[in-house]
Amino acid sequence: LQHKYALELNLPAETIDGKRIHLYLNAGLLSSLASEIAEGSDGVGLYRTEIPFMLHQRFPSESEQIKVYKEVLDAASGRPVVMRTLDVGGDKPLSYFPINEENPFLGWRGIRLSLDHPELFLVQLRAMVHAGGEGEQLHILLPMVSSLDEIDQAKAYLEQAYFELKNDVNPNIVRPKLGIMLEVPALLYQLAEVARRVDFVSVGSNDLTQYLLAVDRNNPRVSTLYDCYHPGILRALKRARFDCWQYKLPVSVCGELAGEPIGVILLVAMGYDQLSMNQGSLAKINYLLRRVSHSDLSELLEMALTLTNGNEVRELVRCYFETRE
Numbered sequence: 001l002q003h004k005y006a007l008e009l010n011l012p013a014e015t016i017d018g019k020r021i022h023l024y025l026n027a028g029l030l031s032s033l034a035s036e037i038a039e040g041s042d043g044v045g046l047y048r049t050e051i052p053f054m055l056h057q058r059f060p061s062e063s064e065q066i067k068v069y070k071e072v073l074d075a076a077s078g079r080p081v082v083m084r085t086l087d088v089g090g091d092k093p094l095s096y097f098p099i100n101e102e103n104p105f106l107g108w109r110g111i112r113l114s115l116d117h118p119e120l121f122l123v124q125l126r127a128m129v130h131a132g133g134e135g136e137q138l139h140i141l142l143p144m145v146s147s148l149d150e151i152d153q154a155k156a157y158l159e160q161a162y163f164e165l166k167n168d169v170n171p172n173i174v175r176p177k178l179g180i181m182l183e184v185p186a187l188l189y190q191l192a193e194v195a196r197r198v199d200f201v202s203v204g205s206n207d208l209t210q211y212l213l214a215v216d217r218n219n220p221r222v223s224t225l226y227d228c229y230h231p232g233i234l235r236a237l238k239r240a241r242f243d244c245w246q247y248k249l250p251v252s253v254c255g256e257l258a259g260e261p262i263g264v265i266l267l268v269a270m271g272y273d274q275l276s277m278n279q280g281s282l283a284k285i286n287y288l289l290r291r292v293s294h295s296d297l298s299e300l301l302e303m304a305l306t307l308t309n310g311n312e313v314r315e316l317v318r319c320y321f322e323t324r325e
């Protein structure tokens with residue numbers, strides 16, 4: 001079956017009625033990145049920098065980081081790469097930077113930690129900008145943003161990093177586009193203000209679901225409650241897509257939902273046209289999209305939004321798949 005999907009991987013992900021959907025990769029490890037990107041993605045939609053940090057025994061130096069980021073950009077051979085600044089804390093521990101908290105998912109994680117440690121944050125931003133050089137490929141993404149102030153502070157650090165490199169290293173260095181992860185619910189209601197501050201957003205549906213439903217994404221006791229297809233989550237995603245469109249803010253989805261056939265159908269119906277997923281999903285999602293009609297999907301979505309729970313939503317989309325086979 002995988003073979004059947006793979007045959008079309010180099011053809012664009014375009015629906016029967018001509019809607020082009022851009023498919024990107026989620027990555028964190030360098031190994032095999034080159035061949036993954038070569039196989040039919042439009043670029044890297046989420047490069048999780050915490051992964052190379054986890055492979056070290058201490059914080060990697062600026063030059064060590066430059067090397068890694070350059071390799072990632074080279075592997076993408078000209079295609080865009082969205083590089084996320086360090087997202088440790090919560091479920092992502094760093095052995096050499098232990099954080100002990102009673103409530104880690106609501107604690108010191110992502111951008112909060114970076115802003116409290118400007119010496120680490122600036123090194124990472126400088127390394128990214130340095131690696132990006134004079135090209136337009138690099139996009140920087142901030143994780144776990146929960147307030148506009150955090151965006152403003154992070155932008156000031158990026159500005160500092162950019163001017164330092166422009167003065168000291170290369171006068172033609174490019175200031176990369178900046179975006180934030182949409183994964184803290186409050187920001188869904190501030191998209192007008194977000195749009196005035198950043199170039200793009202990426203919906204982290206994994207954390208967004210966890211915070212909207214108040215369900216730990218890794219706790220097996222409540223795993224049946226952790227459901228990205230909960231109609232309330234779907235309404236939030238639809239609304240986010242609408243607001244981003246309204247405020248002309250480019251938006252992608254990079255949570256697991258964007259790599260699942262049912263999720264993709266619903267997201268595309270909402271109007272999302274940039275999806276970032278693990279390499280294992282890419283061929284299948286491409287194959288699927290080439291066989292659906294975008295205009296057929298809105299009715300399906302409207303129906304899904306009125307259902308009671310995630311199981312009913314999944315069942316509805318499965319029935320849609322079956323009637324088409």
Ligand code: PEP
Pocket residue numbers: 046048087183203204205206207208254255256
């Ligand atoms: C997310 O939260 O949906 C996401 C993509 O980020 P991570 O899974 O790395 O927290």
Ligand code: MG
Pocket residue numbers: 183204206207
């Ligand atoms: Mg997340």
